[in-house]
Ligand SMILES: NC(=O)C1=CN([C@@H]2O[C@H](COP(=O)(O)OP(=O)(O)OC[C@H]3O[C@@H](n4cnc5c(N)ncnc54)[C@H](OP(=O)(O)O)[C@@H]3O)[C@@H](O)[C@H]2O)C=CC1
């Protein structure tokens with residue numbers, strides 16, 4: 237059965253909710269929540285450098301105890317793209333000991349300047365860390381980084397953990413899990429819902445599955461990077477949930493694009509359409525966030541279009557595997573393929589609207 241956990245801010249009875257929700261106190265309240273949600277693990281303890289002094293009577297844990305033990309958890313992060321960079325940065329800002337690697341080394345530099353350590357290959361990161369996170373583009377890169385030459389698996393052993401937060405398909409996640417577990421290490425898949433801004437704000441939603449003990453041991457870290465986490469059972473369930481969510485999202489964006497262009501063609505102001513939608517039953521943050529720039533044909537990249545098409549492709553294969561018809565998603569996938577063929581791969585997925593633009597015939 238799935239279990240969901242929302243980060244709690246009811247830390248201390250004497251701290252008012254106004255204090256906790258004040259922007260200037262948000263980080264403090266979040267960090268306090270994290271300390272109170274600490275879960276012990278048989279092999280390693282996740283501790284962060286104290287950014288303030290706080291003890292929780294509930295679990296008898298305090299940063300000072302962890303310091304006295306002199307065992308700061310070492311966290312690895314592989315893949316520093318749009319998502320990986322802010323996620324790793326949030327771990328660093330929370331005081332964690334972070335070691336990074338990225339295929340293009342220059343993307344490590346901003347994190348190194350914030351205090352991150354660097355290793356020259358995934359194997360080196362996994363060997364030097366207690367738990368290693370991976371945020372990679374697609375199934376191919378996720379497998380390569382985890383299981384390839386000098387991949388993370390070569391540096392793993394019993395007592396370590398590997399958490400893959402990339403969006404991949406079920407078979408890929410199971411394959412990675414098998415390789416990781418063959419080393420004696422634990423595995424958790426944990427794809428995320430939420431884009432660039434939620435990643436920056438530590439507001440992601442983790443869809444996890446795999447070793448429950450690793451889920452519990454890393455919950456403090458997931459809470460630094462996210463606002464909630466779901467534990468969904470066996471490896472593959474997190475990947476499947478993520479693909480279903482992104483299949484819906486891709487179709488929503490395609491339908492929204494059609495609406496914007498149709499409203500314009502019949503002489504309506506598409507900005508007013510965006511406003512009307514925002515007040516009604518079909519309102520969604522995505523429409524309000526992306527609509528105004530789409531109306532101006534501007535697509536600043538948060539979620540690259542190529543990744544949305546990848547997710548639709550993987551969702552179609554998932555549906556095929558269980559003979560579930562998904563005709564809307566199939567048509568939507570074609571639209572994203574057209575957008576890719578028009579050179580829009582690296583733009584935001586909202587640029588799919590460009591695939592629907594036709595020149596008027598006179
Ligand atoms: N952006 C978003 O809003 C969200 C994205 N996701 C998912 O998260 C994952 C990462 O997304 P995002 O950060 O946006 O993507 P980016 O394209 O910005 O980053 C991709 C990362 O994968 C690395 N990479 C790509 N190919 C390889 C390879 N062959 N070997 C090693 N490393 C490789 C890139 O390295 P390099 O820098 O060298 O290119 C980079 O670090 C994807 O699975 C995506 O679907 C999930 C939720 C939201």
Ligand SMILES: O=CCCC(=O)O
Nearest residue numbers: 403429430431482539
């Ligand atoms: O995989 C990308 C998801 C983007 C989002 O949830 O806003």
